[in-house]
Amino acid sequence: MFQPIYPMRTPRLALRPITVGDLDDVHAWQSRPDVVQWMAGAEPRTREQSRASVLAMANEDALRAEGDCLTLAATTEAGVVGTVELVWRSQQDRTAELGYVFHPDHGGRGLATEAATALLDWGFDRLGLHRVYARCHSGNTASARLMTRLGMRQEAHHVESYLFRGAWADQLVFAVLAQEWRAGQQQAGTAGP
Template sequence: MFRPALPIRTARLTLRSITLDDLDDVHAWQCRSDVVRWMYGAEPRTREQSRASVLAMSGEDVLRAEGDCLTLAAATDAGVVGIVELVWRSELNRAAELGYVFHPDHGGRGLATEAATAVMDWGFSEFDLHRIYARCHSRNGASARLMTRLGMRQEAHHVESYLHRGEWADQLVFAILAAEWRIRAAAAGRRSSGSR
């Protein structure tokens, strides 16, 4: 059983388990068509659908077996602004998939990058992952840019690989290895210590 020591604190965020108290914040983005447009099979949710989603996510706070999902709320003083998740895809290959959803009103400030970085740090250092990957619709430029900022490289462009809203869609796959993450973290540490 693998569970991070919560909460995880970053410079501007507290990453913690989701609770039913977060329903209003989560529903605020789950009801928006501009947020769910790139999600697989997702439609804007009613409040009751968001309530069911929050209840499901509140139980995703530990990784016991392949397929389990760790979902954390990214909270500021203003409330929960997004979620970040890590899905355990392979025990043998020590691989996990990164996912995230943030309210657009909080975009452009690096909060998603900050949250994803913290979860990836835990995944590589505490959960001993070898590889973390993430996927997005080929036209979801914001998600692709986020993966690039995280140091992930684009490994694949799957042409018409899945049905999305009744049309064949291309999918981009990005990934980073633990060794690459450690090199990147060491370089970032040198930059920050050298700027003092």
């Protein structure tokens, strides 16, 4: 079993498992059309649908087996501002998929980048991952920019590769290898003003 020591701390965030007490904060973004617009099949959620989502995420506190998802609440003094997740896609290939959702009211301040960086650090250093990838709808430019900020390279642009809200959609795939991640983090740590 692989589980971070909680809370994982960054300069402005504490990352920890979701709890039932996070329902109000999670529902605040899951109920917004501008947040779910890029999620396949997702519509703004009712409070009861958010409750079911929170209960499911509350069980995603560790990676026990291939296919498991680790979902962490990104918290500030304002409460839960978003979530980051790592899905263990292949034990043999040491591969995982990164995901994230943040409340737009907390956007533009680098919080999603900070949270994803902490989770990627943990995945490469503690889980021993070789490669992490992330995917997004080609129209989700904010997500593509975040992946680029994280040092991920765009590996693919799959044309009309999946049905999205009744129409064929393009998907972008970004990835980063462990050695690329470490080199990028080392360079970021030694970069001057």
